[in-house]
Amino acid sequence: MNSKQNIFRYWLAWHFIEIPRDIIKIINNLLRFVWSFFSISLLLKTLFSPWRKYYWGYGRGFSLKNYLSAFSFNCISRFLGMLVRIGLIFLSLIAIFLVSGGGLILFLAWIFSPVIIIFFFILAGVLIF
């Protein structure tokens, strides 16, 4: 095998196996980052928890008035917590969508880059001449 054949074989392995593998790795890293940046697991686990653990105790003994006021405050606290958390989860879903979409475009662009470049050359030739 001559030097030209050798280098072409290296290029094929590099372009179609090694770099695509690296791109997948990068997309994976970015998705993991989005997951941890928005603390999605934690948000889901504590979705209905009171906001910043802020709640009223029911106290000793039973008093309907106290019970109702504590109950309603705690419900509001939990509802507020849920609202903020859902908002953030929604934002994180957008980020995941962008990373996945961007990653897919990058991946495809890389795989088809030889064809794209050839297409550019042909198009350039047509436009110039």
Add this chain to the structure above:
Amino acid sequence: MTNKFYFDPQSSSTFWAIKSKNCTVLNLGNIFAKIFLGLFLLSLLWLSLNLFPRYNFSWSLDYSSGVGFALLFFAIFLISKSGHFFLETKLKRLGPSVSYLSGASVQRINLAKVVDYRAGQLIVKLFNKEKQKHVSLISSLSFGYSLLSNNSLISFVFSRAGLDWKEVKNLLKEERQKEEKEEKDSDLSLESILIAAFQRASKKNHQKIFLEDLLSSWICYDPFLNKILLERGLRAKDMDSIIEWFEFISQEIEASEGFWKRDNLKKIGSIATSWAAGYTLMLDRYSTNWTRLARRKGFYREILGHQSELEGVENILVNSQKNNVLLVGQPGSGRKNILLALAGRSFWGTTLEALRGKRILELNLNHLIAQTSSGEEVELALDQCFQEVITAGNVILVINDLERFVGETTIGTVDISGILSKYLESPKFQVVAITSPRGLRQKMEKKTAFINLFQKIEITPPSAHQTLRILELHVPRLEAQYRKFILYPTLKKVVEHSARYFQEKPFPQKAIDLLNSVLVYSSRYGKGKIVSPQYVDQVVERKTEIPVSQLSNIEKDTLLNLEGLIHQKIINQDQAVKKIALALRRTRAEIASAREKPMGTFLFLGPTGVGKTETAKTLADIYFGSRKKLIRLDMSEFQNPSDVAHLIGSNDFPGILTTKVREDPFSLILLDEIEKAHPKILNLFLTVLDEGYLSDRWGRKVSFLDTIIIATSNAGAEIIRKNITQNEELDLIKEKLLNHLFENNIFRPEFLNRFDAIVVFKTLTQENLLNIAQLLLEKLKENLNQKKGIELIISEALKKKIVELSYDPVFGAREMKRIVQDKVESAIAQAFLAGKIKRGEIIEIDTDSFAIKKVE
């Protein structure tokens, strides 16, 4: 060994890539990429300007052709960039790794296969230049000459060593020409260097044999270069250490490149982790947020010297049974660095799952106590803070100097052990308390139940080598702050000197402090930007008064004339004085640098009043510059085994000996009447005499390397006295004396053998006594002359009278000083006060009545 290796570039893909013409074209890819990117951008500009009909930049080119050119330039840019990328990420990394070949030890190894692209380029260049195709025919000098060129590795290594690589290159050239003229064959070839480089790469888990490995091996083995280094006070080991420093920085830079890497993405942190935790309003008022501090300091890839301790802390904190840590270490040993690393790991999520997102808060007890007016209020505030730790659920509480707040308390402190114990048992309450070994033993060991709520982790200070690496981490910040360039020998000297002369603090703090002082000193007194090792000597000398630098002329004179100087104050005892002078000359000339013992250890044997103690005092005066440098211990006060505590310290008081030597390591230690000490006390000195250190009550090593130890004893004085009267030889007397000491179990042979010299002091003759009287009276005369302007005449009769009054066969000349004081000094003082003598007068003493007579 050498048979295992060979070098065949023909079968190496790296060398194939270097020689391949395709690679040469690809190498130009980056330049092409830049040019065509520029052209593409220019064509885009042209296209956008031509969108506006006002401007006419068409230069007879239609718009569609312009788009065509833009596309063409962009396509060429993409090809060039991708070609260069292919070269960098694939072709330059061809071939097996070092570890792969190391594993195949049964086969012969072709080193050419594991040479890195840059190193390969250098070898190919050398082959072409030397017109040789075999590595065994290329001399080490030729290789070194080619290796030294303007690149980041060579510039860094040589500039940090304080060397000019161009100058070294010229010296190599001259030596090579000399060898060629003399037709001398070089002992070392490139083949040997490659084998050494392979072994280094394999040891350091390198993928390939890099330029760093080749440089290190060449420096290590080339005899001519080693000669150059030695002449400049450097060793191959130092250069290797600088290469390691360069490798560390390169790794850090490489790791920080590429935002998409998992570790780099972690640096960004996360939001919303605190949303699940409760508020800590009270705690925030009285605490320091270590997590915020760690974020501000940035992301540290590793913690030097305390990796295992950090992992220990993490393991304890996630333990469900006992999750409180007690860090025991000396202040300055890196205790807080461990917590800073924990805070960083916790914030960036590189720690154990259960610790991620935790906040590390240090409770500022001093502030809390100062803000409250009564003990009850303190308790209430603490209770609220601890309650908040539990409700927040994401707090690890740090309590610094715990020993100050446990047990008996002083003004400004309270005992928090009671209230803290209540919470320590809760699995939701995680505490890292910090204390020192001394604090633990003095205050807390008595509180067993309280201590049992913690798991202890002992912090050992980092080694000298690790400290050097820590200093290297500080260098960029310090250089930017002081606008100086710190040489590697400076860092090395900082570590060596701080280890030896600053025993109060542990590593790394003492080395960091010294480096800071050196930089301040060089900014104030230094010339130029370079911080050389001499500044370290000067700073240490200023701080400790120890002459650590090269011998000055004055000191050289002192050492050469030491016998004469001592004899100005000590009469007779030639042998003793000579032995001391010899020992000191040996030490200061650094002939005995490998000696890990005190500078000199002597046992003075002889009757009372013959000058044993006076010799020690005189030496402290002459050599150490002041009698204040004398640490005198009356060994008759150490007659019980329990007295060891007085020397090395106990829970209730510091050690007399260890504390003084730690504070002032450049001292003379006088152990008076050593025969009276208990044998167990003498055993304590065996390590000091033999290895030059002693461990104190808290296990801290106290170095005695810069001390002179003199022990005195008058055991067997009778034998000396008897034999001296019989005119026996001094060596014979010494032999008899030693036999007497062993037979009567006064000293054990292993104790006496550890002294550098056992010196017998002779009893004083009448003539000696007259000379001593002369010395004492001379001193008085000088004093009188200087302070009162009165001239005292010292007559033979006066000297004889003083000797007659003071001499006692048992006490020697000990009484003489008292007699001079009582008789002569008192008489002069009385006469002066009564106005009988005035300034400018000459006086004489009447030897019968000790009355003052004026001389006309």
